[in-house]
Amino acid sequence: MSNLQGTLFVVATPIGNRGDISQRAREVLAGVAVVAAEDTRHTGQLLGHYGIQARLVAVHEHNETRQVPGLIQRLQGGEDVALVSDAGTPLVSDPGYRLVTACIDAGVRVSPVPGPSAVMAALSVAGLPTDRFCFEGFLPARPGPRRKALAALASEPRTLVLLEASHRILASLGDMAEVFGGERQAVVARELTKTWETVLRGPLAALVRQVEADPDQRRGEFVVMLAGAPPAVSDDAALLAVLGPLLDELPVKRAARVAARITGAPRNRLYQLALDQKAADDGA
Template sequence: MTVATLYVVATPIGNLADLSPRGQEVLRTVAAICAEDTRHTGQLLSHFGIQQPLVALHEHNEEMLAERIVARLKAGESLALVSDAGTPLVSDPGFRLVRAARAAGVKVSPVPGACAAIAALSVAGLPSDRFTFEGFLPAKGAGRRERLQALAGEVRTMVFYESSHRISESLADMRTVFGDGRPAVLARELTKLFETVLDGDLASLQDRVDGDDNQRKGEFVVMVQGAQDDEQAQLAHGRRVYAKLSEHLPPSTAARLAAELTGAPRKALYGS
């Protein structure tokens, strides 16, 4: 490490053996490690016999600490950035620090490794030549449905993260917006002891999740196939317009206007 560098290091999402030899070497060699949860990262480092100073860097203090950390980098110290699990910045803190480091002319180098979204997509069997990563949906139902409605006509495979206490509600909202028969895959606890990957359509996935307490535990990646043809995309667009219009108009009027605006069949919109 002849040039001071901020190393963005991917850590395991479950199986500790997934921390690469290069990742271990970087974590052993840097002056300090910026971690989302120092207790969690401390356990990871202890497993590999790594003893390095830790700096707590999370969404609540990242902006405040970025300048101080960049000053250390400019003074010649190499540092590492990790999240609790997986690749930093992917639905995790860190982009403000990376942006500040790059703006200051500091070298920023990735140390690749596990990422739950990519790991899940690699085993899903859904089209993966083009996909969109949507991270976590809003926690509240109205905000979640609004976000999904904005994706109703998306033709790329959609990748979401979800928590155990919202997985059933999210699947229900996806069924409402995308339709019961939309192909989807649910990956749970990837690389861990109780890893499961379920496939089918949204209706069958929700039935399996609701019918088995174990399938509502852990961390989830939900992947939904995009709209597959013009007719399906048109219907999805019509449903999105209908949902907005029905907030202010009687359902029959909203359906008629949505059909006129989008070309979607009126009967398919009314009551959707």
């Protein structure tokens, strides 16, 4: 047996358009002893398209822990292994973390073969700031936990990047509009690099209406990006300048909620300021 260990190659594959694979990725996939794939049938079809014959082993969220020891043994025996996901760059909301960390712990070399990424592709066409962004992956599936997760992100100043499934996209956008405010700028990128690719841009409220009105916009795979929260206003006088016109038109509680979205200040603080202002106006 060779004393030389193999390498785990983490290989990015196309997110849709099969022409997006790199020459190096093709060479690596053709040359390794084993390709560890999230879905062997899907990857088998992909490799077949490029004329690559490879031994495939399934590594997904349900069996990754069981598969790691055998793959480590192969790598320590001198075989090279490629790790791929169904699409894009492995480990980005996909399996592979346990295998990569096990390789690192075992002293096995891990090497990236970079390429397509739905997150980076979406950011590149969003038209939102990309110097700083926050990737949150998939939101919770159930409405309550989803809104709670969004509330925790409401004051995040960086561009937010989220993934969503077709059967939840409309509900998720509605929750985003409720939590962040319908005026928050957002981008919905659907089916990137595929035949029916669309990129919708605008305020959340308008995007909710577009997706609701067009069933086609609820099909496929989605990356949702939101502009970061504006800097919080902290001065009471500045907060009251926002609250004043709202109190002329809305009940106190709703005025405080809207002002919180506009200013980024805590809702309970704005509610108390609104009550104080109302009391002062009534006493005048």
